[in-house]
Amino acid sequence: MKILIGSKNPAKIDAVGSVFNNDNITGIEVPSQVSAQPVTDEETRRGAINRAWRCVSESTCDIGIGLEGGVMTLDGQLYVTNWGALASYDGTIITAGGARIQLPHNFSAKLNQGLELGDIMDEYAKRQDVRKKEGAIGIFTNELISRKEMFVHVVKLLKGQYNFSQK
């Protein structure tokens, strides 16, 4: 199958590559049509769906995959949240949510100033491009789970549901 991923972020591309390991995979830059920093589950999921559809409409492929990270608040606690969407040329759309883990309380003020989580993480961890490597999930799980591994789980949920829908 020819699969397009709506991102050039290696954490996302490598995750798709390890689940669809016999397929032809390319990452392309597409607009998420949501904020650079989604702040609700609804917005994050919508970004993933928009990226997936954009891949399918932009170029010839069998499947488009959108993966989106965001933040959200539950009972006053800030979390990093993750969503994935798979769109197929026949009009099928499949979605799945990924892991959420809590973020430090003082991140809310930085986000309100307009900073993206990716930049906040680089400053916090004193590293570069955390978003393309271990991710917030890697830093805050002491590197037990990386951003790629977290997206692998989301992509498996998408692939499994897609296979079920094709039966």
Ligand SMILES: O=P(O)(O)OP(=O)(O)OP(=O)(O)OC[C@H]1O[C@@H](n2cnc3c(O)ncnc32)[C@H](O)[C@@H]1O
């Ligand atoms: O190039 P794209 O595909 O846009 O990749 P991205 O790293 O910007 O990722 P998202 O747009 O999906 O995420 C929206 C924002 O949230 C940040 N973010 C989400 N999850 C993160 C994580 O685990 N670690 C670091 N930043 C994260 C990300 O860097 C962005 O600033």
Ligand SMILES: [Mg+2]
């Ligand atoms: Mg982004």
